Amino acid sequence: VLIVGLISGTSLDGIDAALTEVAEERGGLSCKLREFSTIPYSAELQASLFALLDARTPAAPALAALRDVCALNFAIGEEFARAAQRVIVSSGLQPQLIASHGQTLYHLVQPDGRTPFVRSTLQMGEPALIAQRTGVTCVADFRVADVAAGGQGAPLVAYADYELLRSPAESRALLNLGGIANVTLIMTRANPERVAAFDTGPGNMLIDLAMRSLFVPHQRFDRNGEIASQGTVNDALLEWLLAHPYFARPAPKTTGHEEFGSQYFGTAWSKAEALGCAREDFVATLTQLTARTIAAALPEGIDRIVVSGGGAHNATLLRMLADALRERFRQAPVVSLSDDFGLPVDAKEAMAFALLGFQAVRGESNNLPASTGAKNRVVLGKIVPGANYRTLMQSLWQS
Amino acid sequence: VLIVGLISGTSLDGIDAALTEVAEERGGLSCKLREFSTIPYSAELQASLFALLDARTPAAPALAALRDVCALNFAIGEEFARAAQRVIVSSGLQPQLIASHGQTLYHLVQPDGRTPFVRSTLQMGEPALIAQRTGVTCVADFRVADVAAGGQGAPLVAYADYELLRSPAESRALLNLGGIANVTLIMTRANPERVAAFDTGPGNMLIDLAMRSLFVPHQRFDRNGEIASQGTVNDALLEWLLAHPYFARPAPKTTGHEEFGSQYFGTAWSKAEALGCAREDFVATLTQLTARTIAAALPEGIDRIVVSGGGAHNATLLRMLADALRERFRQAPVVSLSDDFGLPVDAKEAMAFALLGFQAVRGESNNLPASTGAKNRVVLGKIVPGANYRTLMQSLWQS
Numbered sequence: 001v002l003i004v005g006l007i008s009g010t011s012l013d014g015i016d017a018a019l020t021e022v023a024e025e026r027g028g029l030s031c032k033l034r035e036f037s038t039i040p041y042s043a044e045l046q047a048s049l050f051a052l053l054d055a056r057t058p059a060a061p062a063l064a065a066l067r068d069v070c071a072l073n074f075a076i077g078e079e080f081a082r083a084a085q086r087v088i089v090s091s092g093l094q095p096q097l098i099a100s101h102g103q104t105l106y107h108l109v110q111p112d113g114r115t116p117f118v119r120s121t122l123q124m125g126e127p128a129l130i131a132q133r134t135g136v137t138c139v140a141d142f143r144v145a146d147v148a149a150g151g152q153g154a155p156l157v158a159y160a161d162y163e164l165l166r167s168p169a170e171s172r173a174l175l176n177l178g179g180i181a182n183v184t185l186i187m188t189r190a191n192p193e194r195v196a197a198f199d200t201g202p203g204n205m206l207i208d209l210a211m212r213s214l215f216v217p218h219q220r221f222d223r224n225g226e227i228a229s230q231g232t233v234n235d236a237l238l239e240w241l242l243a244h245p246y247f248a249r250p251a252p253k254t255t256g257h258e259e260f261g262s263q264y265f266g267t268a269w270s271k272a273e274a275l276g277c278a279r280e281d282f283v284a285t286l287t288q289l290t291a292r293t294i295a296a297a298l299p300e301g302i303d304r305i306v307v308s309g310g311g312a313h314n315a316t317l318l319r320m321l322a323d324a325l326r327e328r329f330r331q332a333p334v335v336s337l338s339d340d341f342g343l344p345v346d347a348k349e350a351m352a353f354a355l356l357g358f359q360a361v362r363g364e365s366n367n368l369p370a371s372t373g374a375k376n377r378v379v380l381g382k383i384v385p386g387a388n389y390r391t392l393m394q395s396l397w398q399s
Numbered sequence: 400v401l402i403v404g405l406i407s408g409t410s411l412d413g414i415d416a417a418l419t420e421v422a423e424e425r426g427g428l429s430c431k432l433r434e435f436s437t438i439p440y441s442a443e444l445q446a447s448l449f450a451l452l453d454a455r456t457p458a459a460p461a462l463a464a465l466r467d468v469c470a471l472n473f474a475i476g477e478e479f480a481r482a483a484q485r486v487i488v489s490s491g492l493q494p495q496l497i498a499s500h501g502q503t504l505y506h507l508v509q510p511d512g513r514t515p516f517v518r519s520t521l522q523m524g525e526p527a528l529i530a531q532r533t534g535v536t537c538v539a540d541f542r543v544a545d546v547a548a549g550g551q552g553a554p555l556v557a558y559a560d561y562e563l564l565r566s567p568a569e570s571r572a573l574l575n576l577g578g579i580a581n582v583t584l585i586m587t588r589a590n591p592e593r594v595a596a597f598d599t600g601p602g603n604m605l606i607d608l609a610m611r612s613l614f615v616p617h618q619r620f621d622r623n624g625e626i627a628s629q630g631t632v633n634d635a636l637l638e639w640l641l642a643h644p645y646f647a648r649p650a651p652k653t654t655g656h657e658e659f660g661s662q663y664f665g666t667a668w669s670k671a672e673a674l675g676c677a678r679e680d681f682v683a684t685l686t687q688l689t690a691r692t693i694a695a696a697l698p699e700g701i702d703r704i705v706v707s708g709g710g711a712h713n714a715t716l717l718r719m720l721a722d723a724l725r726e727r728f729r730q731a732p733v734v735s736l737s738d739d740f741g742l743p744v745d746a747k748e749a750m751a752f753a754l755l756g757f758q759a760v761r762g763e764s765n766n767l768p769a770s771t772g773a774k775n776r777v778v779l780g781k782i783v784p785g786a787n788y789r790t791l792m793q794s795l796w797q798s
Contacts, residue, residue: 044515052465066451066468066504066505066521067505067507067511067513069465069468069505069521070504070505070506070507070519070520070521071507071515071516071517071519072517073519073521074517074518074519074546074547075515075517077547105465105469106465106466106468106469107469108466108469108470112466114466116443116470116474117470118470118471118473118474119473120469120470120472120473120474120525121469122465122468122469122472126519126543126547127781128540128543128544128546128547128781129543129547131544131547132544132547132548132777133547140781141527141781144525144527144528145527145530145531145783147473147527148473148476148525148527148528148530148531148532149531360784363784363788363789363792378531379784379788381784382526382527382539382540382781382782382783383781383782383783383784384544384781384782385759385762385778385780385782389762389778390762393762393792393795393796394796396792396796397792397793397795397796397797398796398797
């Protein structure tokens with residue numbers, strides 16, 4: 001089945017679209033990338049999103065007009081529809097399904113001291129628009145069902161990691177270096193009940209914020225880790241950064257803009273300036289922070305780390321990670337890229353949602369309670385009929 | 400198929416749940432009510448909703464924390480799940496599907512002078528919670544697909560009216576007296592392309608606001624129209640009320656709290672006081688306003704008006720409506736209750752959504768572009784898999 005996976009992550013750069021061939025073979029599932037593209041959010045929409053999400057820290061909740069939430073859901077939906085159209089046209093292929101993660105606007109799964117506390121999560125990017133514009137049935141809004149089942153609604157990609165990357169021969173850590181870094185741990189012959197997954201902390205988020213705000217002309221990210229490679233890690237600053245309480249919190253745990261967004265970034269840069277850090281040193285230290293917190297979060301016995309996400313292009317980060325692993329483990333895990341396993345680093349997350357959507361329309365549960373904390377396995381995703389809905393259902397259920 | 404229809408209207412009283420048997424027979428659709436109940440919103444949730452929606456007028460948009468929108472979606476969803484559970488338990492029946500309208504929080508389909516204007520609509524009451532709590536697959540969020548197709552996203556009940564209440568023998572106006580009064584016009588042998596539907600203006604909304612705020616102890620509505628029957632219509636006030644620009648606007652048109660909510664109510668009561676109106680006279684005049692604007696909105700040639708909604712219990716309103724019809728038409732339409740057609744007045748709207756849900760899972764388009772202004776027929780509703788999803792799909796598609 002040809003499925004477009006769509007995702008926009010915490011970095012708010014834009015929307016990744018992966019036209020993926022999902023198949024069931026010998027009882028297992030496989031994914032093969034057929035076409036990939038990323039479209040940036042329009043400048044206006046990105047500005048609205050940053051304004052909304054940066055104001056989202058517990059201390060100062062975003063005050064968003066109800067009207068604007070209503071409008072934003074459709075504005076984001078149009079961008080997702082455009083991203084889907086783009087990858088469909090450039091591939092020349094006709095997908096049967098689109099699976100959209102949408103854009104997370106709020107994630108409220110731990111008491112935050114304010115009332116009312118209601119476990120909940122909010123993704124936007126109206127899928128009815130995607131289905132209407134493309135004519136293709138869309139599965140969307142995956143996180144809510146896991147939260148409804150008592151889970152954290154994250155990490156969801158662990159399910160796809162388990163289906164696609166488990167190995168009978170070696171224990172693996174699947175590491176995604178997005179705005180936030182998250183890891184899925186699959187030990188040799190682990191069953192789904194024993195897959196752990198959690199966020200290790202910031203991935204590229206703080207580095208990106210530094211590139212955006214401290215360099216002129218501003219850059220979106222530290223290309224290939226060049227800036228970090230020009231700086232020196234400041235040990236006093238690193239120690240201060242490592243003292244953030246998130247790193248000591250036991251897994252499972254998730255984090256985001258609320259903890260490591262622009263507010264925390266501002267504090268960190270003030271600290272850096274006070275310590276006499278040049279901005280290159282600051283970027284080097286933030287890069288080291290990501291590397292060190294990942295290494296610290298891994299258990300003994302991992303044979304291989306499979307890296308994906310934008311941070312996989314950051315050579316300095318990968319070098320620092322390898323060093324940190326050698327320091328921490330007698331037998332350091334091998335570091336590979338997910339490309340080596342047929343999942344290109346930039347497309348892996350979007351491909352994972354294609355897989356989740358495939359399971360949803362078939363009514364196969366696609367959450368991993370061991371990773372999310374849900375009370376039971378459930379089918380994540382809402383099915384939004386497009387013009388091909390009847391044909392799709394007939395092909396799925398009449399065999 | 401047994402389907403629970405769930406709806407909460409503009410009155411914010413609570414949630415109507417109609418366990419409905421929907422069947423296809425001789426090419427037509429039929430609905431039969433098996434069990435009905437209404438549960439009021441919890442006092443806290445109702446207070447939150449009123450605060451949010453009363454602040455929603457164009458002049459002063461609701462400033463709602465993004466966090467609170469996130470939480471509210473789940474809080475409302477829990478109440479909808481509870482309403483579904485209640486009607487299932489009391490019926491002793493096991494439905495195959497739940498169809499939930501949710502609660503409208505914002506409806507933005509006409510430029511309002513503010514930017515960005517994005518045609519959109521926002522309903523809340525997380526259906527993943529309904530599916531999770533009940534184990535029953537849920538169809539929800541019907542309006543967005545019509546808006547995505549260029550429509551107003553309303554009125555949706557016109558589709559069910561056409562399927563269930565059209566007649567080869569007479570021209571009918573299907574009148575629902577909710578917070579807002581809306582009417583569907585189906586002329587003899589009209590095809591779906593010629594069904595008109597629109598809101599005539601306030602139904603019970605202003606009357607309810609008067610009962611809530613002017614009487615001690617406050618009442619939720621004018622039971623049986625008793626208060627209105629004690630007052631005298633104030634002609635000067637009625638003239639002022641009839642001058643509201645909504646009534647002169649050509650159909651199709653929809654309205655709500657934005658135009659006839661507590662802000663407008665406050666202005667109207669000030670006007671009434673200035674004119675020396677007693678509160679009973681004010682209620683009588685508001686009741687007359689509803690009756691007169693309905694009569695004025697109907698075209699010539701209607702043989703019968705079929706009345707449903709809470710206002711159908713208001714004897715004074717029905718008497719005033721009959722009078723207004725006699726004044727306006729040489730041959731006044733007969734006034735019937737929807738009960739006479741197998742659709743109890745309180746349950747009709749919820750039953751209509753059961754019907755819409757039935758069509759959605761079968762992939763049958765269930766909007767009427769002639770009523771909503773949509774560019775094309777589409778399938779409205781998102782399918783949220785519950786524990787019975789595979790069984791349901793097999794029964795739908797393997798025949």
